[in-house]
Amino acid sequence: MLTERTSELARISESLADCERGRGRVVLIGGGLATGKTALLDALGDLVGERAALLRAVGSRAERELRLGVVTQLLAGAEPVVRDKVARLAESPLDVRSLEEVGALLLESGGERPVVLAVDDVHLADPESQQALLYLRRRITSARVLLVLTEWERPNLARESAHAELARQPDHRIDLAPLTPAGVAELLDSEDVCATTAFELSGGNPFLLGALLEDGLVVGPHLRRAVLDCLTRWDADFLAVAEGVAVLGDSASPALVAELLAMTARSVGPVLDALGAAGLLRDHHLRHPDVLLESLEPAEAARLHARAAELLHRRGAPAVEIARHLTAAGAVPGRWAMRPLRYAAEQSLVDDPELAVGCLELALNSSEDDGERVELRAALVRAAWRINPAIAARHLGPLADRRDLCWRDAVPVARLRLWQGDPGAAGELLRITRAHAGEPHPREAAELRVAAEWIHGRSLDVEPLNSGDASWQATAGLVGTWTREVPGEVLRAAEHLLQCCAGEVLPDAAAAAVLALDHVGHADRARHWCDALIAQARRQGATTARALIGAARADMSWRRGDLIAAEAQAQEALRLLHPQTWGVLVGLPLSTLILVNSALGRHDTAAELLTRPVPDEMAATTFGIRHLHATGRHHLTSGRTLAALDAFERVAARMRAGDPAIPTTIPWRGDLAQTYLLLGRRREARELVAEQLAGTSGGVRILAITLRVLAACSDPRQRVAVLREAIQLLERCGDRLELARALADLSQAHNELGQLRNARLVLRKADQMAKACQADILSHRLRDSLDAARPEAAPTPAGTPLLSEAERKVAELAARGQTNREIGRRLYITVSTVEQHLTRVYRKLNVRKRTELPAELSRLHDSEESHAVTRVSEGTGTRTSDEATARY
Template structure:
């Protein structure tokens, strides 16, 4: 016996003892539906049977309510051999035990005295326990027998144990009322306590279950509790994870259906109405939904609440409502949801609530529903529920008969797709492309379609409609033209021969339209002209606008405008604000684009770890199909961040990713080339790096996007040339970059140019350039570039013999580089290194394992192989002991060795001879590390 009924069973046992002594008792157990009455009677019957008494059991059945002596016939059928006389009397009277629908039996009222007398006679010879369940369903004749026994019970050895459904406020039949008026013991079975529920759900020997979770699923209902326990045991036997142990299973769902179907036929329809109406459920609305009077619905609600299924006219747990809804036949579910939508619409309920019922019904009952779905889609987008918006629009589109209106729904669906998954818009494009070619789309409606073509790199297909839109002069179309130009320029730059930059006399949108349109137009020429005070003001005006009114491209250009003007703090503020708003609204595309901008900001300030994390998260938010040619945006930042941290294998993995061929003719192809060049530079391939940077220059000029804030290709190419020893060519490029308008206006770019200019001069000439470079980079908060400039200045002071100043600068460079997690590589003005192949495993390097290492790693490896300690290596190479240890870790991994004594076997003897200058140079005792990352970006 479970804990929740022990006290009740003990009470009945006391009554049984009284009956055995000749003082008969009547015990009445009452409770709500599924309240444990049947389980209690089963325990009592088992106990009585074990005590040697004669046990007679019967159960009231609703369908046999009008069959005389139906319950007594059940009792006779189940009676043991000692009560064979009882069966014989019923059989002789023609009262065979009913077994279902059939011919009506003859009235058996005349047998009541005989049956009653026989039962009393049985009690004279042996104690008798009569247990009757569901007394409220008993037929009249059976009730007369029990009432007859009740009136003569006091002097017999008989115990009557009866159970009834507790339904306060409802009158009982006279015989039922007389029988139960004054029982000797009354047991009221209430809901289980939280402790009892937890004990049952845990099972024998099992760990205690969270009481709040289990109680929420059961409401203290014994039937539900035991069913849930069965599901939990089955889950444990099947190896279910502990995190899912409170999940409802088939036993629980069936128990819910039993609770709403076995006791009263009115319960199931009311339960279904409550499940359908959900938060709007109530007696009046449920009655209207079912076309019933309020009184029977109110009664059913009381019973369901008392049974622990409902609270405040709603199912206490979603699993309960789900079980009831799943039992609905599809046609009934559709009918109920349609009717619910109509009722809520008539009552002026929220648009989203009405739309959810229309969607659940799968059909549109009228024009009012189409309007509701369209408005609900707008509300859903504002609330960040893009999935609901799509379902609203798709249902409306399928049920709309007007082709023009259906086209509007398609356009709206494309707009929603752009928020969460741009590739999902593809299936709606063909009908709209036909309308676009036929000139049936207004400029504003054509923008999302053309944007999709641009994102997918299909610039040629978009040429004709773009030309048509660029000639639009209506003020209403001005914003559409400005938005499309901005999208085009972000992806392809602003080449004058492109269709959105005609040489005709069409009026510029900047001279007409509202302030928003003028702001969009103002920031458009970002790449060719760079940032100005006007563009900065316009960018912030756009960033202050509502998210739903702003294209991701417009937000990205506005942020990049601030970045190009070195307004990093303002850009960081707006990017964080926009990103958080995009998360709240579920605008995935926004999150991905702004995430890339945030990664760019992190790179500029030298936070390589943050840049890698933000770019990686952005890349994962959209599929490659959704990214289209813009996939170069996150890949660029991932390449630069991992290259800067020395994670060359990871960076190489991103280079191996397949990208659209069309990407290489875009702005994002330019920045991708820029990042690939820095990877090649970092792994010791200056010729490949120079080729990438030269292509950057060609593309930047061709697309009219030669802006250092995008890709300072002159500085980059100069670095590659310096690594090859071509100092004169490098100087020309650096000086050209210093004369470039963008280079003069941007402290960060100018600071890098001055550092590179110092690399081609004498030590005395280097110091002034590096000092100015450091001041500019500090002002721009470019910590990684600052670390490189400090390292170069430290080297310059060391070569001039100022070792004290060199040590201070080296220490500071070390701190800045560590903060950026930057890799350690040689300075720019050291001897040029020979071209080498891409890094491969040591056993695949044509016999020369040293080519798997970077320049700095080769020097450390040679010195360690010859027996130098870490401190000696640090003094000789002017790096910290910690840096030596980091190098050795990478060296061991690349050369596949476990300790430094194995290194000598991996280093070819000719290589040691060729690099004797490294081994023979005298150490500078006391020098601290000089850290320098691979390149500038």
Template sequence: MVRTDHDTALTELMGLFEDCRAGHGGLALITGGLASGKTRLLNRFCAHAREAGALLLTATGSRAERALRAGVIDQLFHGAGLPPAVADRMSRVVSPRADEESGSDARTMRQGCAMMVHEVCSAVLELSRERPVVLGIDDVQFADSSSLQFILYLRKRMASARVLIALTEWEQPQPTLPVFHAEITRRQHHRIGLAPLSEAGIAALLPDRPDLAPVWHRVSGGNPMLVQAMADDLAAGITADDERAGPAYGRAVLACLHRWEPYLLDVARAVAVLGDERDRELVARLAGTTPDVADRAERILTGAGLLTDGGFRHAAAAAAVLAAMPVAQRSTMHTVAAELRYQRGAAASTVAAHLLAADRVVAGWSVPVLLDAAEQAMTGDDAAGAVRLLELALRDGDQRLEVTKALVRALWWTNPSAAAAHIGPLHAAMWVGELRGRDAVTLVRHALWTGDQDTALRALGMLADAPEPLDPQSAAELRMIAQWFHGRGPVAAAAEALSAEGDDPWTATARTLGAIWTGQADGATVAAAELILSNSWPGHTAPEMVATALLILAHGGGTERAAEWCERLAADAARRGAPTWQAMVEGVRADIALRRGEAVAAAARAEAAMGLLLPQGWGVSIGYPLSILIAANTVLGRHAVVEQLMRLRVPEAMFDTLCGLRYLHARGRALMATGRVLAAISDFQNCGRRMRAWGVDLPALVPWRTHLAEANLLLGRPDVADRHLSEQLRMPGCDKRTRGESLRLLAAAREPAHRSALLREAVECLRDCGDRAGLARAMADLGAATPGGEPARAIADWADPVLSESERRVAELAATGHTNREIGRALYITVSTVEQHLTRVYRKLGVTGRADLPHRLASAPVR
């Protein structure tokens, strides 16, 4: 059968109507798949026929009324426009006999039914003598047997009558009315098979947006009902595409399914529950039917534009079907799907997805599956998904300790404060010697994160006495985690003892990095930091370890290189969904920005870091980003903001950690900036006492003497300031930034005749370390100390065309024709960073674009 479009079909029907007016009765059978527009076409034709003067008799078959005898006939003769006398007569003819059996065979009738059909047909033929009569019957496949026999009886007697019967029928792989069809096709009739809407047909319906036709055709399969629904959504401001669809589209999907046979809805629900990975047998078992019926249903739904290749054309269609299911039924179907797939040996992640959707644990086998799936989720950078799976598994009593350990590990990467609710079983396991490896690391980290040094010391002692040593990576991580919080205190010493010996790479690297806490960091320390960073990613390496390596790199390898690593690692953490890791890296980014004199950037990044975790989620580490935020806003003169920040509640245990030292130092600077110099001195002195007591009195870590000296200068005590600064300059671990700032303040404490030399050295130090704000202060002081020449020379030195290593790498790639995007991919930096580097390169080399780079690079020195 040739398929035709709606407009052509309407033209054919109007042609048949003209034949009818000329006295040639006819029958048109309009067929098509589900929601193919049969009803709409019939209604359009009936409206034209009425306007052309025809008497219109209409009815609609209904699955619910199929058992009602003569139900369609009764509808035909209760329509508007029928002469009252005829309506009354037909009411008397049909009603008394409507309940009489007509027989199951459309070719035979019992006497009572035959008499009724004869009288009704006679009435129709009589009416046709006055004007053309059109009988429009929608969904004839649901008509009762008496009404079907009426149609056949009339068809045999209307060849020369002005009668046209227009029927619509749902076309299925297996005919629903084979006997009726056999009788209809024995005589001349006109069959109109409706085709789905084409792209051109959809475009014609969208004169203002023909560009939407291709995607709408993909989404709808040409189903007119779905196309109309998308048009309704479009009018409401929602444009359907391959990724999304509006609410009208979802309602249309449900309307289609609920209008048809129940088994189609069952199969559609099964397909929606199973998702992409399914086969006919699985769909059949879940839908409670046979594979043949499931196959037939899928073919019907595919023809209707809902499915393609066995799955829903659009995710919104599947979502609508699932959302409309009763909750209990949806849960049961997902549970059955999980069991079926488990029996078939499906992947744990596939089975677990059904258990999660069912929100149900099946005793006996589901907990191991959920554990396996959670491990896969963590490997696939979906810590949040792992948490959901493990929280479900925790409802069952099986393997409770294993589930809890995995849950605490997963929560650590997403929400450390939530991990506290589940840490109890890990404590119990630790005290009986059942906790090892990464789970022991998790327990100690949690204790340190919350400031519980007693638990950390006890756990570390048990690990040291255990018959089997920790694996090298776990021991190295514990060492660096403890150092991040306490530097060289008792906890750090206990952790160091776990990896004090051996030549394993993890052990050796951690030992080398530990040099930072003695002020003996050198090139090997910086190289070890790069090695750690090159082998770190969320879920694999402790964030405290990464943060330590980044700070070592910033102090000894240059802030630009450290900033590049931060950018790369922060992006990686964001992509992998590890907010704890990302928050720590963002905190270091803020720290580096502050060291470079970029207070605005430092404040923004510190605020971003704090926003990634709840305040309680930070534990005692809250002191790190909070101290940077206070310091940056102090530099910017945002004293009201600083006052609010200093009123935030912080854990008391924070002050027993290095984060607490940073906080005291930042608070002291803020107090000094607002004239509360004595209170500031108390904070600086408190900070200094703690650092000396803990064995971490390192200027590069917290330069408390710098600002204690500055406070004394404000109080008019230059000799005290000189003593503190001179002591600091003699100490190991005094990096260039600290040295430059110390020299600048020392110049202020000395006699004018000695200031210029100190300030020139301060300028050099601050220029080398990249602290722009500090450099500006030092140059201003130099200008004030030696009017007429020195500041100009200092500025000229700063403007010398000396490229950093990072700038040189970017410039060389740009000079060879690489685009900014290509350079970013090659160097693992963003396009924005590439642009910033090039801007500095152009300024330093005095060029206006890439064309001049090859020549100028040959003579440009590199710092």
């Protein structure tokens, strides 16, 4: 890589020209680690060409004891007699005469041409070769010799005598530095972000840059190996100092690194300067500390981190800084370490819960005091909750029977009990805590009550959670006001709770609050809070909050008919937390996925989701009802009407006999009524619809769904007005999937009234809405209905199919012996539509009953094939106007 090396090559070329004119020259190339000295020396080959004899050698620490080793390399291409003479000279100490003989051999090696002697890493050459080169240097003033030497740049390290003489006052000194950002951009032939990234990762070091290019401009195996090679090629203390800097991180200083490694600051400082000159350091920090840390043996890494923690503790460093080293060491080197571990856990609970958990687990494993261990376990439950409730559950056992927990420790334990589906144990703990600790903190009490009622209804006795704070008491009743459909009170309570989440994400209570906002018509505020809480949780590393708020966001997307977004959000929620970690709350994202896949026609996927194990305790929670309802929807969309009936009736039994505090966000009456209609139980369907309309709960969406089912129970003339009202409500709440279904039903009503123009217009809108939801099966159904709704062309031109596609499907199923109801379920159309199709089929085929259909359909098929052959032979490609209409 010779980018930004033009002036250096020019100086070497100038010296070569002087050499050709009989004026010997010395060029010394210096630079830091891997800054391109050897690459510049390699360029001599092209520069010299046939103009001179080029002899090359490389100094090596391993060959320093080999007398005249570098001279032997320089004369490797000479005659055997010359090499034998050098070998004999190396057998005894060099004197002036022997040095003169070696010099003569080097000068004569070029014959009639000038001689270029290039020695890489001359500071590592054996002493005898350095003496020979020095002897030659003193005598090349009028000789045609160019001596090109490279050395490592170590300003604070004294040179050996011969090396010092060789490097003293060269004719040209070239100091190589890492490439500049412009040089990196030139090398990459790019000025965009790739060049910036390459410079940041390599520091402009040509050797590292080459490795980075091999890795595709990412930190890969080649770059990692190159970093280690840079450090191990130099003195042994280079690697050790780099490891010390990597271990200390932001705390690294020459004095602290020296103390960590039992070295002197005077010896560490020059190494740091050399690392900086080579581009391996950036602002006094290693560019790739992880490479050094990963290369350390585990035992050595633990020793260094423990030593670093002790040194930082002596200097009064922050507790978090000390704790990071202690957790990396995985050991407590002394009783003094317990305090910084506990302080660090408290300070990092919000912003770095993983560190908090690591500190507390380490302290717990090292503690021998029973009271201290109880405090540490309670703190662990509080901290681990934020990243993985399963970790918190591991520490729940020893706390289960404690009767001396304070509120701060008791609330996280009670919350975990709620997630595990045990409100009784949670309530008992709260009563015990209130008995000996007094009233709870108003905010903690309100949050826990909201979470409890959202998950379990009023299965938990909330009396121990009452406090004297009126504002928080109102907030604590959020789920109750949500159930009573009081939008103003829901807004005030939810906003109060969510605004207090500014410093800490409270996943279960916050999820209940955003869903309550969405349910009572404040969808924009709910989306705002979801986005804000997820962003905050991501910054703080609060995995549990990200997962739960994401699951709530998925539920909101489902109820807007945004199926793809709902699927992605629910899948992300289940990815962040393992399904077994969710406890009873797994019903929230899992139910959403089942509903989405059922709506998208992915019945096998939905069936697989239904086989996933869930906690038995979930059945008694609000999420158990959600899961059971999703099961019924899957059965209904996949044509298993009786199985759907069983699921919906179980949901109905739970909702009627269950807790009145459970928010009625599930359209269970509408789904059950729709199932009754499919089974011909119209009276029971109407009773369910009337029951829903007589109540005041459920919100706009459920009211619209109920009206759509009411329309299906009514005659066509009443149906149109009811469906228009349902459509207005669905447009207001934004549920595109239910809107598409209502529009399809309205189109069908117009069709049955003979209003074919209106039927086609509405159905096209329904089709567009279904496509926007990507509900493919619904789109196919609508296209079939659209084809059925088009007006019949009076005289059918020759060759035009006698039956429409929809009529043909109905006729073929009827010919196979299926009933009108079975045909309707198969094609997703009403029984009335089936009857209309069959009436037209009978008229067109001139048949009177179903048993005549097979023969007539067979003759029709033969006739159409004959017409198709005729059209092909005649080259006609025209379409009727009705066929063109059916394409849109």
